[in-house]
Amino acid sequence: MRSSVASFDLRTPHDLPSVLELLAREPGEWRPFAGGTDLMVLLEAGKLAHRRYLNIWNCRELRNISASDSEMKIGALATYTDVKGHAILQREFELLCRAAEETGGIATQNRGTLGGNIANASPAADSPPALLVYDAELELISAGGTRRVLYADFHTGYKKMNLRPDELIARIILPRGRGGWKTYYRKVGTRRAQAISKVCLAAAAKTENGAIADIRIALGSVAPCVMRATKTENSLRGKRLDAAAIDDARATLAAEITPIDDMRSTARYRSRIAQNLLQEFLQSCATT
Amino acid sequence: MTNPSIGRSIPRKEGREKVTGRARYVDDMTLPGMLFGATVRSPIARGRLRGIRFGEGLPWNELTTVTAKDIPGKNSIVLLEDDQPCLAAELVNHAEEAVVLLAHRDKYLIEEARRAVQLEIERLPAIFSIDDSLACKEIIWRADNVFKSLRVDKGDVDAALAEAEFVVEGEYETGAQEQLYIEPQGMIAEANGRDGVTVWGSLQCPYYVHKALAALFALPAEKIRVVQMETGGGFGGKEEYPSMIAAHAALLAWKSGRPVKMIYDRAEDMAATTKRHPSRTRHRTGVTRDGKIVAMDIDFTLDGGAYMTLSPVVLSRGTIHAAGPYDCANVRIRSRAVATNFPPHGAFRGFGAPQSVFALERHLDQVAKVVGLAPDELRRRNFVREGQTLAVGQVVHEKIDMNELMERAFELSGYRAKRERLARENPGSTIKRGIGFASFLHGAGFTGSGEDYLASVAEVEATSEGKIRVCAASTEMGQGTNTIFSQIAADALGLECSSVEVVQPDTAHVPNSGPTVASRTCMIVGKLVESAALGVKQSLLQNGFLREEDGHDAFAGACRLYIEKFGPLRASSRYSPSPEIHWDDAHYRGDAYGAYGWGVYVAEVSVDTLTGETRVEDFVAAQEVGRVINPVLAAGQIEGGVAQGVGFALYENVVWRDGRMINNQMTNYIMPTSMDVPPIRVYFEELPYARGPAGAKGIGELPLDGTAPAIINAVENATGIVVRRVPLTPEILLDALDAAREKVHA
Amino acid sequence: MPRAKRSMPEKVSVQCRVNGHDATLLDFPMARLLDALREQLSLTGIKEGCGEGECGACSIEMDGRLVNSCLVPVAQAEGATIRTIEGVADGEQLHEVQQAIITHGGAQCGICTPGMILAAVNLLEHNGRPTEAEVRVALAGNLCRCTGYTKIFESVLAAVTVAEARD
């Protein structure tokens, strides 16, 4: 059942400082509204609880993608289209571009933003597993200043985040210079396009002399929030990828994730798939 | 003579309006002073209505509210029976059943008002499965929960089973499927005591709505007018439900004295309107050592939902198609449609046949394995041929050669070579590929004596400019009615297709050519259009305004002279029962359909054994449908139907909780996108059918029958997994694959 | 929930350019652009199939990019340049994609057609010679229940050929 749009407010402050000032003046009263690809869906379904929003779509300074020698800075309002079309991102951060390509159709990619995807805090979001693999950091801004947090520490529970009501996600920062890692991204969704993920696994590993020197494994849709499988990673560091190691890793992962049954899939299926995808990734590391 | 248009791909008549956005659908229409209507529905599947509370804070005096008490005539949506109320009065029998209607000029306010109405319903135990319904765990519909049961008997099944060398048993199920036309249901109504009731809407069957409204308002037929707007897809979903939404909009208009627009949003449309009947089929098949099927014992059950709607008719088609295009001397089919507390299931393209054909074509692959024959060899030994009889005893008079059609489909798909190659390549790969097929038939037109009872009428009128107007209640909903009727009328009169206009279906102006269902529009109504057009010509010839040898340029002049002298130039044609078609409704024997479409579909799939995901890689649809009137439109029908069949087989899973559909959003009910459909190659074999216009038969439903079993047969070929239910979700397939792997290890 | 007086926003006036003309929309800021364009400018060629960004029937171009107008609140259209299906043909001269859809049977019931055409036209403006695979990707956000997409792909590819022959 639809909501009545007449009872929702959406103001457009004329610049970013005004947005931050409003957020600071009445903390919790206003929330940011970017491309609307999540919030408008909730509105249509009559499930949008909060009523007052600030339109930040036009805050151009939050849309830039810039590169320095050591890091990429992606403005939180960069859309999936911006991300997947960016030459450096395509070269060095393929998993993120893959995630952007596999999010919704073209129209959604033109409006959906990376910051929105993070702030919406859906456990099924497609980009966050890639961000976790890349050791992303977030730059949060408020009228009081800027702070940087590790993205891995950002989501603290189902729809819970390390973000104050007066803060905005301003940028996503990706450290550069991780060449030579073997990477993997696979989203198992409800269909081939425009799908919500049942399980999404992003991973990267560096092998030395046939053993795992370092590794990142991140998953969506298997826990209350997008997660890094740190136990599984730890269990693999220094290991050679023989059949026994892969079996162990599967078991560790199965114990580490907490998938649920919902209308899209089952806990059992999600657990199997997460393990199978991990295995597919590890086998690909072992063979190269 | 002009170049005949039949057989050519004349572009869609209303194409230009559709590509420019000018085509007018019901939501594009506004009337002065119009209100917006909304429906308050039961959240509970079965219960007793104790009260209705209108919450605080809304201007109820400004809102029009309608309950069962406000209905002027009979509180029912009359169709086959009158068991379904328009608004629940005392008992609620399914979730989403309508109880209160609201209207206001502010469409935002109406959403809040809808939330503010509280229904007090005392919950009663409900039935959510075929077994519970059959066991009468609760009696929820008349004496025994059975809407209709049927029985087909041919030969002596028990004796034949007793003697057969092999008896193969199997049970198969299909799930509910949402029609998912992209335009949700909608209606605009005007109604008052003086002028009666007029509705404009998205609908397939103007005269069904007409009949329902006359009973609801207790008004004479001439006081009811139903106009079809451009309709954004139907597929059966706009066959019976439009009567309900028309009734609701009209009641609000009647009470408020204002026009009322009622458009469902997607969530409401999916939750509340009809879906394809879930089914269960049991087969027991007797076969000789050399693969001749000697007995088919079939038990077929449909879940009809809470009210009868069209379930008996769906059951009938499903029953007749349950034994397929095979020659078998001993057949017994027992079938029934039962009541549950789901929202009523209803018409969906294929109308019961996709369910029973799925079971049969899956089962025959099992039979083939038991007998030790290839699936195609088993079919080859059993295909019905001209002169032999179908399960209902109907002698096949068509010159169809199913073997040849199958060979054609195999050639186009490279079936044999692929079957061999894939079997070689599959071991050692996590992606398993497979190829499978299904062979089937689909009766065109109403079953048995249905067309006799309908006695449909179509009319053709010529203007003094020599333009032709075709008047019929058969609706265009994308399948090409406008274009095909134009081609048929044009050729009958030797005119250009562009001289023909098909009049917008409006019960005030068009005769009742019957419902737009059952693949009957082209074959049955098209034939009436052809005869009516010939009738016009006859009038001109008889009165000497035209001579047989005249060219088409003489036509306009002849019309003008005729009209000057006699007035309007019209001819109509009424369906007349064929002396060659005999049907015995009591024993379910005889000529079930005037003609059949015949098909062999081949699917190639790949199954990712890591994820259980199945993808259809390639598809060949070969069929015999009589003369093809418009190749592009006809192929489009097949391709669209195959895509729906892909959804039916693999994606489209209605998730129920306590009788409510909980995945009633397009995000969560998964239909195929452009990335999910395979390349589809369509092949038509054309054997002209004498009683069809220019030799055409029906076509629209055929593709739904063969697609799902072809795909699932291919999955078995790829994986060895015996799948007995659609939709086959990756969850189910992965479980089965895991179980099979464990078995190998153990 | 009853309307809370406190949070009732005022309607806002939004200036934008639609199909080459200046336009003013007056609506609640969170009203869907879809409704505002259909109701206030009578651009009823924009269709609603789902209201949740899934079907693409409401596709329009906003500042050159394809968007689902059901997911755009009116307030965000301020200053935007918008093209709808009504602005695709040049007067009575159809766009190649429109013509090809008619010729090749790319439209059946027609409800997905306006959005499909905008998606295709938008694709061709970014990529003048797409492969069938690229067409499939570009149209994945536009659902069609009638055609099985096959004739839509054919139409788009045929339009490319026509456009190339013309240029």
Ligand code: FES
């Ligand atoms: S109506 Fe906007 S995407 Fe479906």
Ligand code: FES
């Ligand atoms: S033509 Fe009907 S939905 Fe595409």
